[in-house]
Amino acid sequence: MSVLDKYLPHLAVAPLTALLEQYHVHLKIVDERKTRHGDYRKNPDGSHAITINANLNTYRFLITLVHEIAHLVAFQKYGRLIKPHGAEWKHTFQQFMLPFLRPDIFPNDLLPVLARHFKSPKASSDTDAMMSVALKSYDPETDKSYIFELQQGSIFLGPSGKKFQKGNKLRKRYRCVEIISGKVYLFQPNAQVEVLKV
Incomplete structure (x- = not known):
């Protein structure tokens, strides 16, 4: 329990x-992975493993941990053939959250955003721009900006x-547009990027 005290809001430690x-x-707490906040897998011996990134703020850590527990429970209850983020998982995630x-x-400022999100939770909290921005406000300060904040024509990394x-x-x-290749990419509005001075 003492390990989770570092990563979760205090009153969430005992129930989780x-x-x-x-x-x-x-549960394994690991260094940051850029492509995911956490994941669940069933090991060949039948045991369950969840990994969560150590750099998440306490609220995102809680949501990510419950997200992964919901995968485990949904697969147990409905079988392995369900869609990973389908109706069964959404229902399970809602019930556990x-x-x-x-x-x-x-x-208090997060609760209405979370209530809206959990009416139909997404596969990743990052694809819900409103929730992502609200959760990131509890991250340490950074020199990065959100795409939606930039002027059209801004150059960024x-x-x-x-x-x-x-x-x-x-x-x-x-x-x-990628400057060197001219290829077009689509960015979520809540992507954090480094603005370059031109």
Whole structure:
């Protein structure tokens, strides 16, 4: 329990420890992976493993951990042939998150955003731009900006280190052109990038 105290809001530690014990989960906290916040897998011996990035703020850590526990429980309850982020997983995730959506666990400014998100949770909290921005406000300060904050025509470094120029907004994402190749890429509005002075 003392290890989780470092990563979770205090009142979430005991119930999440109980869930990990109930489902016999080996939790591994790892260095940051750019492509995911966490993952679940069933080991060949039948045991369960969840890995979570160590650099997440306490609220994102909680949501990610419950997200992965929901995978385990949905697969157990509905079988391995369900879609990983289909209706069964969404329902399970909602049920497991509900007890944590309280003002003594989450700050008041996050609760309405979380309530909206959990009406139909996404495969990744990062694809819900409103929730992603709200959660990132609890991360340490950074010199990066969100794509949606940049002026059209701004030059920036993407996560891969390539230079891009911001273009117009399509339905949800921004059309950006890689400077060297001229290739077009679509960026989520909540992507964090480093603006370059021209």
